[in-house]
Amino acid sequence: MGIPKWTIKGIVDDFDECGCCGRRGLKRTVALMPLDADGNEDGSVVYYGTSCAATALSWTQGKVADTARAAQAERDQRDDYARRMISIYAPVEFAPVRDKARVYYGRNQSQRDTGVKATEEVAKLLAEARATLADTTIGPARPWRIEDFRRYVVIFNRDGGISLVRRVPEEEAKRQEQAAAAQRRADEIRGSVLVVAALNAEAARDVAYADELTREWNAKAWQAAHA
């Protein structure tokens, strides 16, 4: 077996035309990256239907579909991790060093007093997360700025676990209706309600579970972005 000419980067549903045979109306296509003779990524991604991708790789369609799904799941996981890091740390990026250090070491207890500098780590985490979401290898960039944060109402149960996360509606009347319903629900289960800002609902859970200082900066960042 020679070096394969392609590597599978993911599977997308925003391209419905096979870049190989031109067939249209495909439910999803496989993102293939060309490789040079040494096996390095070389050029830009093409989108093939599963059957043309299978021919190009000399694989079965089943193996193509499985590999593409796994590659996509890995990308989605990286994106989710990036959204969580940005939702936690972007609001403290310009906070006083003392606050930044408290937020960082609060989440990374084992690095306290090891010489790992919180300021540098936060900058590094944010740079990596932004690069992940700005990456357009197989599709458009994903939102990553504080201006892209949305608000989420989080209901905690009485044990401190999250029982529900819902996006806060833009419209004021609907927002108030949701806030009242959330409070009623929290009262019923003897829990509590919190509103946090984040890039998605998964990241909102992280912010909601974070310490008070992280949530304080989260609220400040939301206000500053919507002043």
Ligand SMILES: [Zn+2]
């Ligand atoms: Zn095709």
